[in-house]
Amino acid sequence: MHTPLFPSSMVPEPRNSLLLLPFAFVFLTLSSATSDTQTLPVKSLPHPPTLSWPESEPEALQSDLESSLPMSLQLHHVDALSFNKTPDQLFNLRLQRDALRAKSLISMAARARAHNGTRGPGSGFSSSVISGLAQGSGEYFTRIGVGTPPRYMYMVLDTGSDIVWLQCSPCKRCYTQTDPVFNPSKSRSFAGVPCGSPLCHRLDSSGCNRKKKVCMYQVSYGDGSFTVGEFVTETLTFRGTRMARVALGCGHDNQGLFVGAAGLLGLGRGRLSFPAQAGRRFNRKFSYCLVDRSASSRPSAILFGESAVSRTARFTPLLRNPKLDTFYYVELLGMSVGGTPVRGLSASLFRLDPAGNGGVILDSGTSVTRLAQPAYIALRDAFRAGASTLKRAPEFSLFDTCYDLSGKTEVKVPTVVLHFRGADVSLPATNYLIPVDTSGTFCFAFAGTAGGLSIIGNIQQQGFRVVFDLGSSRVGFSPRGCA
Numbered sequence: 001m002h003t004p005l006f007p008s009s010m011v012p013e014p015r016n017s018l019l020l021l022p023f024a025f026v027f028l029t030l031s032s033a034t035s036d037t038q039t040l041p042v043k044s045l046p047h048p049p050t051l052s053w054p055e056s057e058p059e060a061l062q063s064d065l066e067s068s069l070p071m072s073l074q075l076h077h078v079d080a081l082s083f084n085k086t087p088d089q090l091f092n093l094r095l096q097r098d099a100l101r102a103k104s105l106i107s108m109a110a111r112a113r114a115h116n117g118t119r120g121p122g123s124g125f126s127s128s129v130i131s132g133l134a135q136g137s138g139e140y141f142t143r144i145g146v147g148t149p150p151r152y153m154y155m156v157l158d159t160g161s162d163i164v165w166l167q168c169s170p171c172k173r174c175y176t177q178t179d180p181v182f183n184p185s186k187s188r189s190f191a192g193v194p195c196g197s198p199l200c201h202r203l204d205s206s207g208c209n210r211k212k213k214v215c216m217y218q219v220s221y222g223d224g225s226f227t228v229g230e231f232v233t234e235t236l237t238f239r240g241t242r243m244a245r246v247a248l249g250c251g252h253d254n255q256g257l258f259v260g261a262a263g264l265l266g267l268g269r270g271r272l273s274f275p276a277q278a279g280r281r282f283n284r285k286f287s288y289c290l291v292d293r294s295a296s297s298r299p300s301a302i303l304f305g306e307s308a309v310s311r312t313a314r315f316t317p318l319l320r321n322p323k324l325d326t327f328y329y330v331e332l333l334g335m336s337v338g339g340t341p342v343r344g345l346s347a348s349l350f351r352l353d354p355a356g357n358g359g360v361i362l363d364s365g366t367s368v369t370r371l372a373q374p375a376y377i378a379l380r381d382a383f384r385a386g387a388s389t390l391k392r393a394p395e396f397s398l399f400d401t402c403y404d405l406s407g408k409t410e411v412k413v414p415t416v417v418l419h420f421r422g423a424d425v426s427l428p429a430t431n432y433l434i435p436v437d438t439s440g441t442f443c444f445a446f447a448g449t450a451g452g453l454s455i456i457g458n459i460q461q462q463g464f465r466v467v468f469d470l471g472s473s474r475v476g477f478s479p480r481g482c483a
Contacts, residue, residue, distance in 0.1 A: 289482040464477045
């Protein structure tokens with residue numbers, strides 16, 4: 001039986017805070033639009049973005065963050081580090097990274113179920129730990145100072161990974177990065193983590209350098225990429241504000257396509273992620289807003305602290321997967337197309353069961369939203385019916401529903417709304433019908449997956465401020481939140 005969909009105003013907020021299970025990635029759109037169609041401006045693929053970092057980095061202001069001090073960082077898409085590529089080439093590379101990324105996330109969830117959520121030193125340093133990252137290691141990066149004095153470098157920010165790490169010299173094997181590789185010997189704040197320390201035992205896969213008596217870490221990614229090295233503590237500087245004693249991996253043996261970045265700042269829910277380590281210092285709140293590059297020249301941004309919470313945000317509870325603590329799970333109840341609930345699309349298709357099967361996660365590093373196959377087919381068929389007046393085009397890559405909009409400046413398309421518990425997310429047309437070439441071909445930016453896990457990707461999140469209130473175990477969405 002089809003689960004009824006109620007307006008967000010009719011869905012009661014859970015009164016018991018225990019019901020607000022930890023995070024899940026959620027789309028939050030205020031359902032102010034009651035129309036069954038909206039206008040899509042027809043624009044081609046955007047040209048590669050350019051970087052706009054200041055010529056000089058700011059001086060560090062203080063040695064530690066106050067608990068309520070806000071932090072703001074600019075985010076840029078990895079395309080800005082991919083030089084001499086056409087818009088078509090960049091888009092095809094993005095889809096290649098995306099396919100590997102989605103495969104890795106689904107594989108990570110499956111392995112967690114198979115191992116019954118076990119982890120820790122018993123897993124052995126040589127065992128491969130599959131992370132949520134795939135080729136490209138995420139889609140957005142920022143500039144962070146590492147060490148004392150700070151050496152600034154590009155770091156990927158990723159909600160599907162926990163460990164903070166960067167390449168370090170001397171390199172046994174290092175991939176090419178834009179900035180010089182970090183040299184620990186030139187930092188006064190660099191310190192190794194002892195082998196027997198509780199911090200070392202928090203790693204999924206740890207070892208010990210007997211000669212130096214320091215903890216070793218290893219992270220392997222689903223595409224064969226990996227990073228291996230010492231587990232250390234170091235000072236990170238964010239636009240002039242220092243944060244001391246952040247546990248991170250100092251990788252001397254690294255391989256993979258990380259698109260010029262020096263390393264990664266893990267924003268997942270695990271015990272060693274950056275939010276877990278520094279959460280008390282910014283009241284366990286952060287948010288980001290990813291701009292549509294075809295519609296805005298403003299940079300995307302991530303905020304930490306009280307200022308991260310938008311007053312217009314509507315929230316949905318986070319759910320916890322007992323077998324996997326990295327991902328942000330949310331409860332998706334259903335979807336509507338053209339103002340009508342999609343037939344055959346019930347909450348049971350998105351349910352996270354006690355064994356860790358299924359569920360819906362929010363992920364900043366996946367571009368295209370993946371839905372469990374039955375849910376995708378129902379959504380796709382409803383959209384095709386609502387867009388029947390548009391001229392169809394051949395399939396493109398993973399997209400099976402495409403249209404020829406060449407010669408047009410705008411078209412009417414049916415609305416698409418995601419119904420989360422407590423929050424209806426009404427997507428802008430540019431978040432679900434996207435250009436895939438420079439010839440006027442647009443495709444429905446959803447795809448199906450046989451893995452059971454559904455992933456809300458960053459194309460659908462564009463233009464929303466996505467708020468993570470970890471202390472209250474909830475995620476919020478504020479439309480038009482990038483201003």
